Structures are given as structure tokens and as C-alpha cells.
Amino acid sequence: MALDRKIAYINLTTGDIEVKPIPMEVRKKFLGGRGLDAYLLYNHTKQGCDPLGPDNALIISGGILCATLASATARTHVMAKSPLTGLLGSCNMGGFFAPEMAWAGFHHLVIKGKAEKPSYIYINNGKIEIRDAANIWGKTVTDSQWAIHDDLNDKEVKSLVIGPAGENLVAYANVMTGVKNAGGRSGMGAVMGSKNLKAVACRGTMDVKITHPVEALEYNKKFIEQITGAKVSQTQGTLGTPFIWGATNSWGGVRTENFRYNQLEYADDIEPERIDDIATETMGPYHMAGCFGCQVHCRAQYKIPSGKYKGKYDEGPEYTSQGAFGGEVGCTSAETVLAGNHLVDQFGMDNLETGSMIAWAMECFEEGLLTKEQTDGIDLRFGNDEAVLEMIERICYRKGWLGDVLAKGGIPASKDVGKNSFDYLIQVKGMANLHSDERATPALALNIATGSRGSDHLRSRPAIDLYHLPEEVLRRIYSTPIPYDGPLSSEHTEYIGKPWQVFWQENCYMAVDSLGICKYHTTFLGATLPNFENWPTVLYLNTGIEMTPEEIWEVARRNNMLERMFNLREGLTRNDPEKGDVLNHRYHDEPAKRGAIDVIGRYIIKEKFDVMVDEFYEHKGLDKNGIPKKSTLKELGLENEPSHLV
The missing domain is CATH 1.10.599.10 (Aldehyde Ferredoxin Oxidoreductase Protein, subunit A, domain 3)
Incomplete structure (x- = not known):
């Protein structure tokens, strides 16, 4: 049954693995997923521990309903102390990993220590092993997942991976699964990288017994009707989350040029209908993809239509990428938004933080707080599409002085830049704001x-x-x-x-x-x-x-x-x-x-x-x-x- 799923404690330093059941007392008190993760983090990390040190507990979970007959129960959660903020680190993503982990026998993993060399964890029907990742280290997000398929000779394996940004300890590196399912906030990819942990791979065929299966299916039908009958769900299923951009930008609710303005003008090329025209790739008869157990199918599939990255496949872009590589940096090109979205997906970087850091650097540059010498000659002005894409790569690989500085995150970067640069940093607790502008709300x-x-x-x-x-x-x-x-x-x-x-x-x-x-x-x-x-x-x-x-x-x-x-x-x-x-x-x-x-x-x-x-x-x-x-x-x-x- 669903409550038979276990918790595993994995020490990468020693190789020790301990598997325990989750007591009913704990289930009723915290349920699972993010809530039980918060309990585990509070109990298994010491005050003041180094976020990138071996004592920081990395916790990976699926909610208590994952892999059951309940709709849209595909969410994977990752938690640790954040290297970006020094406070709570937490991210949540869709896809197919959490159900696969449940079918493999587990709802929660608590990972400590640091592997001596690049490694990945493989979970298969209750068994856990730590494997060599030397041939996977350095690969991009999708290539890493294909490499794990080859290493295990199993194309049904689902993996959580980091890209080069996580390996390079970029403070806002993602944990990723699939092409674009991103655990994007607070730098959980950097925590994995600090542990020499390239991936967690799962393959499961264990039954999940449903307590009342017939009634659960019948009740879920009502859920599906309620969800798919909502106009917002229908709109998402047609345009994806970019539909939000269409409303908020025209209203004046997106921050533009870092925080100078709250509306991006002349932005027809990144409106949701334009993105929908481009996103015509298909998997089967549909161009909109979905996560396990979901009927909404809110993400599009596309190939970049032109430019340096022409023909590259990806999924999305989300509303957040329109803001990160459109509004915040003052760019109005669909190609820039799609290419930026693709790069952060492949590098494993939070699109929100990446776009915000570049936008902050652009305002600092235009205000004279950054020089061309510090930008390695890049004309870091708002609206410079080439500069945006160049800076994404520089941050990932920590190239040049500014690439390395921005990779540290906003507050450390503002201390390196100095002067009054902190005043221009749109953040709370060290994490950059979404590209929305809340001055009217x-x-x-x-x-x-x-x-x-x-x-x-x-x-x-x-x-x-x-x-x-x-x-x-x-x-x-x-x-x-x-x-x-x-x-x-x-x-x-x-x-x-x-x-x-x-x-x-x-x-x-x-x-x-x-x-x-x-x-x-x-x-x-x-x-x-x-x-x-x-x-x-x-x-x-x-x-x-x-x-x-x-x-x-x-x-x-x-x-x-x-x-x-x-x-x-x-x-x-x-x-x-x-x-x-x-x-x-x-x-x-x-x-x-x-x-x-x-x-x-x-x-x-x-x-x-x-x-x-x-x-x-x-x-x-x-x-x-x-x-x-x-x-x-x-x-x-x-x-x-x-x-x-x-």
C-alpha cells in the first residue's frame, strides 16, 4: 500500500545505507512530501552548518499521494539548507520521478556526506546502490539522463540530475528531471554538486496498493471534471503558463529593466499566442505535454526557430522565462526567450535567479557601478539579446570576473561589486523576486x-x-x-x-x-x-x-x-x-x-x-x-x- 513506502538514510562518505518505515504517528503529524521534509531537515542538520558542506542533509521526496489514483500527484520535492540564502532551501517539480521512486519503494531519501568521486544513487525495487558517475559528470541535463539509461541499460529509468551549473556550485543551480521539470529555487543543484552527487535514478515495479480502488477512481473522475472544467485549466492546456504574461504585462504587473518599469513595451513577439505559434513540436497527436496523472498538459514543446541555437528542442517556455529573458532584461525577441529557456534547462540553472542576476548587473552597468573591464568588454545594456545569452553561459561555467561573481547569488555579488549596488538588488532573504511587480498588490x-x-x-x-x-x-x-x-x-x-x-x-x-x-x-x-x-x-x-x-x-x-x-x-x-x-x-x-x-x-x-x-x-x-x-x-x-x- 502507499503507506508501505520507506525512508532511506544514505551517507555518501561512508557508503552506509539505512532503510526505515515511516511510522503512522509521523504520517498523521506531517503527512509527507515538503512537510515531512521540513521535519527531517530540522532534525538532521545542525545549526550553522555549511550549506555546501557534508553535514547538510539533502532530502528528496514525493508526497504521500504520489503514484496513487489521485490526479496530478507527480510532485517531487527537494530540501536542504540553501547555499543561496543560508536559510531554508526547497524546490518542487513535476514530471515522473516521484511516482517512480514510490514504485521503487521509497517516499523520502535523506542524503548526507560527500562522495569521494562523482557518483549517482540508483534505487530499484527496494534496493539502493551508489554508482560511479565519472562518465556522466560534465554532461548537460538531458545528456546526463540518456547516459544513465545507457549505463543501466534501461530506458524506463527516471532520474533527478544536475547539470554543469550544479557541478560548478552556482548558488542557484537546479535539480532537474526530464527536459524541463525544474526544482528551480534556492540552489538545491549546488548542494548535490557539493556532495559529488550527479543524479538519483529510480526504477520501480512494486505495487502500490490502493485502500479503496473502485471508489478512488470514481472520486477522481469528479476531480478531473472539476479541474478540466475550469477556464484557467483550459487556457493553460492551450497556451501553457505564458498565458499569464499576456494578462500581467498588458496590465502593468511585470518588472522590466530590473525594476525601472513595470511593463515591457513592443513585446508582441513574446506574447503567448506568438509562443504558441512557435511551439508546434509534437509527442503523439498533441503539442502540449503533461506530468504523470495530469489532464491539464500545460507545457508546450518547441524547436528554436532561428539564430545560434536553431533547431534545439525544449519544452516550455514558462511564464517565468518570459520574465527572466524578456521583461527583466528588456528583450522583446521570442528567440532570446526560447534560447535562454533552453540554456538554463540544459545547464541546470534557476531561470528566475539567472534572469534577475543579469538584469541587476545590467542596471548596475548602466548606472556606472560596473565597468566594461569588469564585464570583459560585454556591453551589458538592457535589450542586448546577445549579452543575455552570453551571460547565461558565463554564469554556468563561472567564466570571467563577472560570471563568477553573479554565480555566487545576489547578496555576495553586491558585496563584490560594492558601492550602492545592493540597493538595486530585488530580493527577499537573498533570493531574487519573480519578475512580477507587486507595487499595486x-x-x-x-x-x-x-x-x-x-x-x-x-x-x-x-x-x-x-x-x-x-x-x-x-x-x-x-x-x-x-x-x-x-x-x-x-x-x-x-x-x-x-x-x-x-x-x-x-x-x-x-x-x-x-x-x-x-x-x-x-x-x-x-x-x-x-x-x-x-x-x-x-x-x-x-x-x-x-x-x-x-x-x-x-x-x-x-x-x-x-x-x-x-x-x-x-x-x-x-x-x-x-x-x-x-x-x-x-x-x-x-x-x-x-x-x-x-x-x-x-x-x-x-x-x-x-x-x-x-x-x-x-x-x-x-x-x-x-x-x-x-x-x-x-x-x-x-x-x-x-x-x-x-
Whole structure:
């Protein structure tokens, strides 16, 4: 059955491997996936450990529902202390790896130590071995996966791999699976590289027994109808996530030229319809691909139509690549967006961080903080397509002074560049912002400021705040499963009520990350998609675990608090510009210059923002400094951590 999946502790230094069951007590307290990973990280790393040292625990998991009959349960999660931020490192990706790992017998891996030479882990039906990766080291993401197929003589093997960026310890290197499924934030690829770990490969044919299979299938049909019937899902299935760009750029919600503007002009070539015209490669009868168990199929397949990389195959691009290699760097060419997307996929680099670092360097260059000597003669001005693609490669291989500096991440880079370059760095807790501009949306600004792994659109973002939903609809969403009778507003420029929305979304996203469900199948972009009231039934029919919506809410709160506890242990302080719940000063000091009438002139009012943070802390059970109250820890059963239950 699903609950038979094990946890493995792997020491790359000694070669020791220990396999243990996951006790029911632990399942009911943390469920699995990201939530149980947070518990494992807090319990298996020491305060102040070097993120790139052997004592940093690298944790890989699938949610408790992965490989079951529940829809869209393909999410793989990776967690460790981040080399980019020095705080919580965490990334989540789709594809086919997590189900394969479950079929191979495991839900969680805890990896410590450092291999003496390049290695990879192979898991096959309950057995684990550490294998030589000498002939794979140095290869790109897709070539690495093909090489593992050849090494094992099995094309059905699914692998998590790092590319050259991870090997070179780029602070925001990805963990990748498939062509473009990216565990992209916080540098988990660099942690793998520091351990001489090129990949984790899985092949499984072990049964996953479903508790009530007939009923689970019937209930999942309702799930599928609910998901595919939503207009947002239908749009994603046609245009992929680039559809978001079409709305947000025209409205004035994307940061452009680092943070100078909030709308990219003359950008028809990277609009979603244009990308859709180019993305005509097919696998079977469709040009849109999907992950295991998903009916939405939100990613396109394409070959770059022209230029230096003409004919190269890839998947996407995501909304994030339009921002990273379009808006942020001031480029309006589809070729640049597609080529940039392809390079970071092959090198194994976070597209958000890469685009943001290049955009920051461009503004520094135009402001006279960087010289041509420091850029090795590259004219690093906004809109220089060739410079963008050149810098992606330089960062990956740490070529030249600037390539090496940018590879360190934003805060260390700003210290190397010096002067007032830190002021231009659009980051929270050391992690670059998504390319969105939140000056007109206080709720989204609060979300990025308080995200557990740094600036984040996937930890607590109330994206539906932009839909102007009637208050009664908001009340129905945000009062389930816990009653809420406080203020709510349909106006996205308002401050009141937004802290509860962010708190609610934080728990919603933790729940799906612990279950193993894709966020696109809950209240992220679609207000009518499944939620707390649906998950107990899905959980029970597939695994036999009986929980109420309120109990799943409490699990999510507990897991989020563990992430907060880890960050506080590693130096998080409320108002610290490098490790705090604060925004770059430009959010408060520079009004938005472009866009719709409800955007132009907007900025985040500092005094009101501080009140929002206070309210958010109160909802979480923190004091004014962001530290958990003793009563909160006792309520959540966390007063004795680390408890070493597993």
C-alpha cells in the first residue's frame, strides 16, 4: 500500500545505507512530501552548518499521494539548507520521478556526506546502490539522463540530475528531471554538486496498493471534471503558463529593466499566442505535454526557430522565462526567450535567479557601478539579446570576473561589486523576486516578503486577489476549513484582510506540497478548484488515513511553523534587509510608471505594510518579532523539537 513506502538514510562518505518505515504517528503529524521534509531537515542538520558542506542533509521526496489514483500527484520535492540564502532551501517539480521512486519503494531519501568521486544513487525495487558517475559528470541535463539509461541499460529509468551549473556550485543551480521539470529555487543543484552527487535514478515495479480502488477512481473522475472544467485549466492546456504574461504585462504587473518599469513595451513577439505559434513540436497527436496523472498538459514543446541555437528542442517556455529573458532584461525577441529557456534547462540553472542576476548587473552597468573591464568588454545594456545569452553561459561555467561573481547569488555579488549596488538588488532573504511587480498588490507584496524560502510566488501567493471576486465568494473560500469573520476586500490595491488571505494560501500550498498534488489543481489560479474539503476523501480512499479538513489544516500550519523555526535558527530576523521579512526599498520609494489606471503611481505604503506583517504574524501565532509563541508551539506539538521521531 502507499503507506508501505520507506525512508532511506544514505551517507555518501561512508557508503552506509539505512532503510526505515515511516511510522503512522509521523504520517498523521506531517503527512509527507515538503512537510515531512521540513521535519527531517530540522532534525538532521545542525545549526550553522555549511550549506555546501557534508553535514547538510539533502532530502528528496514525493508526497504521500504520489503514484496513487489521485490526479496530478507527480510532485517531487527537494530540501536542504540553501547555499543561496543560508536559510531554508526547497524546490518542487513535476514530471515522473516521484511516482517512480514510490514504485521503487521509497517516499523520502535523506542524503548526507560527500562522495569521494562523482557518483549517482540508483534505487530499484527496494534496493539502493551508489554508482560511479565519472562518465556522466560534465554532461548537460538531458545528456546526463540518456547516459544513465545507457549505463543501466534501461530506458524506463527516471532520474533527478544536475547539470554543469550544479557541478560548478552556482548558488542557484537546479535539480532537474526530464527536459524541463525544474526544482528551480534556492540552489538545491549546488548542494548535490557539493556532495559529488550527479543524479538519483529510480526504477520501480512494486505495487502500490490502493485502500479503496473502485471508489478512488470514481472520486477522481469528479476531480478531473472539476479541474478540466475550469477556464484557467483550459487556457493553460492551450497556451501553457505564458498565458499569464499576456494578462500581467498588458496590465502593468511585470518588472522590466530590473525594476525601472513595470511593463515591457513592443513585446508582441513574446506574447503567448506568438509562443504558441512557435511551439508546434509534437509527442503523439498533441503539442502540449503533461506530468504523470495530469489532464491539464500545460507545457508546450518547441524547436528554436532561428539564430545560434536553431533547431534545439525544449519544452516550455514558462511564464517565468518570459520574465527572466524578456521583461527583466528588456528583450522583446521570442528567440532570446526560447534560447535562454533552453540554456538554463540544459545547464541546470534557476531561470528566475539567472534572469534577475543579469538584469541587476545590467542596471548596475548602466548606472556606472560596473565597468566594461569588469564585464570583459560585454556591453551589458538592457535589450542586448546577445549579452543575455552570453551571460547565461558565463554564469554556468563561472567564466570571467563577472560570471563568477553573479554565480555566487545576489547578496555576495553586491558585496563584490560594492558601492550602492545592493540597493538595486530585488530580493527577499537573498533570493531574487519573480519578475512580477507587486507595487499595486499589497497582498502579493506581503506574500513575497514573508515566504519561507525567500521571495516566492509559490509559497503563499493569493493570485486570485487579482480577479475582483465578490466578497461572498472570497468569504466562502477563505472561511474553509477554519471560520474567518474578519475583513475581506475584492479590491487588489487594498491592505485590509490581505494578511489572512496570505496565511490561508500558505497553508493551502503546504497541504498540496505535503500530499504531492500540483498547485494548479487547487486555489492558486483557479477559485473553483479542489481544496481542503476534498482532500480528506482523496487521502482516505487512496491510503486509508482518516483526517478531517481541519486536521489537514493543522498539519499544514505545523509544517509551515517548522520551516519558520529552521529559518529562525539560521538567523532570520524580521527587519534584516538580507535575512528578514522585508521588501527592497524601491517598493516603498518608487511609484509604478506604466500600466493600467489602477497601477500607475502605486507603491507599497511602508506603514500599512508593517501593520500587515504584524497581522500575518498574529495569524501564524508569532510575536511582533516573528518568533513563535510558546502557546503556538504547544498547540502544534512542536515544543520538544528536535524530537527525532524518524
